[in-house]
Amino acid sequence: MLESFHSRRADVIGVLRDLVGFGEAIGARSLAGRIRSDLVQKLEADRFHLVVVGEFNHGKSTFVNALLGKRVLPSGVTPTTAVIHHLEYAEEPRAEVVYASGRRATLPFEEVRSFTVGGEKAAQALGEGHEEVKHLEVSYPAELLRERIVLVDTPGVNDLSLQRADITYSYIPRSDAVLFLLDAGQPLKESERVFLQEKLLGQSRDKIVFVVTKRDIWDGDEEAEALSYIRGELSRLVKVPVVFPVSAERALDGQPEESGMPQLLDHLTTFLAEERGRILLDNALGEGHEAARLLQKGLDARRRTVQMSQEELTRRIELLEKDLAGQSKTIEERRSGIREEVAAIRAWVRRDLERFVDDVGRQLPQIIDEAKADEVKVHLGSFLEKTLTEWAQAETKEIADALEALAEKTIALVREDARDVARRLGDTLGMDLKAPDVEVDTFRYDVGVFALLTIGVGVMFTNALLGGLLALAAPVLAVYMRDKVEAETRKKAKELAPEALKEAAAKIGPKLDEMIQEFASRLDAWVVTAGEELHREVIEVLRAARDERARAEPGHENVLVTCDQQAETLAGLTKKLEALRSELWKPASADPPNAPTPAVPGLLGDNG
Known part of the structure; x- marks a missing residue:
């Protein structure tokens, strides 16, 4: 299936490249450049990201090794993965330590397996006085990685609630699939249920694959009974859980048929x-x-120039340039409106955060007094994290509503502006020009502003929050509190909890402000682009036509013949784009690609 996808992607890239060539041929160089950078190069660079998550002693590193086809990473019965591992394809094995500062340091590949928790190499990289390690980048010639897949192996912990915040709130939302590992010997522990319910399902419900490791400890009857139980329990959390039992050890020992790995890989690639x-x-x-x-x-504008003299063409270009200059006043009015509304949003968000910290701070002493001492020590950090998360999600919904209203109003105004521009350009060129479609930012689809038209700003902004704010705040609340609450539990908690909350707020306050401002900046940049786009593209083509005429002085008939040929070429490219898009959504067969296979025990079809 991935081979088929890569073939289709190559076809799409090929047509887009032809579109780039066409744009350059008619003089639309800016537009051609945007197609190249924002479409072709983006498609060429894209990778699928698989994130592996699980508690330690679930055979996580052994499972990743089985995906790679060789024992590349360290594995054992104690936590071994010291930091996040990025695994990508390369012809020759190599490794680098990537620091939070951006600095990279080469790690001899043979030392990757010694980069374990408590190991000398990890201690050297992670030790006191050293820079913070962001991740370990491992390149390896595994067939799975050759398919443009990046594996992200996360550190296993004895409690998923302590999983590193950047894994939960950053890596998982950006992943294409999450492989959530369960242990055949102790499936679906309470800590795993809590992690799924509170931190994972809201972000990734549609892309979680549950992998039950160590299936070799079961015989046939035990496996059927255990999988029935696991699927029944998971169905309380997920409507149709995708479950695959595997034995990574058997896969590594050369027994793929008995390992369950081929079935899992088939599902993943599809x-x-x-x-x-x-x-x-x-x-x-x-x-x-x-x-x-x-x-x-x-x-169309180029064809129109055939009826114009060189002097008339130059005059029309000058008129368009003057109109473009006049358009800047309208654009500045739109930008000023954005700045005013965004300033108001930023102000009330700061006030809301201050009130939240004050309100929770006043309630904490009573909450601490009413709880048992052990509960305070173990659960206060996660309680604060949950309280902050619930506030943040509600707050970002309000922020998203305000930004969505601002964006929709701006789109409506720019659409009206575009109609006026098209009318004036049509009058100047003596032709009928329809307003461009400004509802969707054609070349900046993924920046967030126009995501509201497909998924809504609320979803987009809340996901951004989970990827940014809580990654900053969660360590302060969960780890800070757990480490520092000591013997005099209640007294210490009353001192430390409000400070931890204030520290978390001090981290996320500027981040919230930055996120709102970033959204506004993107909307502002779009207003400028949308307001000038039709002007600039038409002017650019007309200038190219003028320059061509000055060089060659062709007759009208030759120019018209060239325009007719170019029109046929563009029509052909448009048909190819439409055909590829239509073909994309045709079912591969009468049965959907992910259809369950009830006759094979242990596969997705056992869900019934």
Whole structure:
């Protein structure tokens, strides 16, 4: 399936490259450059990300080794993975330690397996006085990685609630699939249920694959009974849980048929190609189609120049340039409105955060007095984290509503502006020009501003919050509190809890402000681009036509013949884009690609 996806992606990239060439040929160089950088290069660089999550002693590193086909990473019965591992394809094995500062240090590949918790190499990299390690980047010639897949192996812990915040709130939301490992000997512990319910399902419900490791400890009857139990328990959390039992050890020992790994890999490749890959290609094809429409406007303007003398063409270009200069006043009015509304949003968000800290701070002494001492020591940090998370999610919903209203109002105003621009340009060129489609930012689809048209700003902004704010605040609340609450539990808790909350607020306050400002900056940049785009593209094409005429002085008939040929070429490219998009959503067969297979025990079809 991934081979088929890569073939389709190559076809899409090929047509988009032809579109780039066409844009350059008619003089639309800026538009061609945007298609190249924002569509072609993005498709070429994209990777699928698989994140492996699980408690230690679940055979996580052994499982990752089985995916790689060789014992590359350290494994054992105690926690071994010291930091996050990024595993990517390379012809020759190599490794680098990547620090939070951005600095990289080469790690001899043979030392990757000694980069364990408590190991000398990890101690050297993570020790006191050293920079913080962000992740270990491991490149290896594994067939799975050759399929443009990046494996993210996360540190195993004895309680998933202590999982590193950047894994939970950053890596998982950005992943294409999450492999959640359960242990055949102790499936679905309470800590795993809590982690799934409170931190994972809200972000990744549709992309979780449950992998039950160590299936070799079961005989046939035990496996059927255990899987029935696991699926029954998971179905309380997930409507149709995807469960695969595997034995990584058997896979590494050369027994793939008995390991369950081939079935899991088949499912993963189909899921990535069909569910994630289709969306990726569909977005690119949609944007390419919009680019073709804009190129058609430029070609129409070029055809119009045939009836103009060199002097008349120069005069029309000057008129368009003057109109573009006048348009800047309208654009500045739109930008000023954005700045005013965003300033108001930022102000009330700061006030809300201050009130939240004050309110919780006043309630904490009573909450601490009413709890048992052991409960305070063990659970106060996670209680504060949950309280902050609930506030943040509610607050970002309000922020998102305000930003969504601002964006929609701005879109409506810019749409009206575009109609006026199209009318004036049409009058100047003596032709009918329709306003460009400004509802979707064609070349910046993924920056967030126009995500509201497909997923809503609320979802987008809350996910951004989980990826940024809580990654800053969670360690302060969960780890800080657990480490520092000592013998005089209640007294210490009353001193430390409000300070921890204030410290977390001090970290997320500026981040919230930054996120709102970043959204506003993107909306502002779009207003400028949308307000000038039709002007600039038409002017650019007209200048190219003028320069070409000055060089060659061709007759009218030759220019018209060239325009006709270019129109045919563009029509052909547009048909190819439409055909690829239509083909993309055709079912591969009568049965959907992910259809369960009830006859094979232990597979997804056992769900019934």
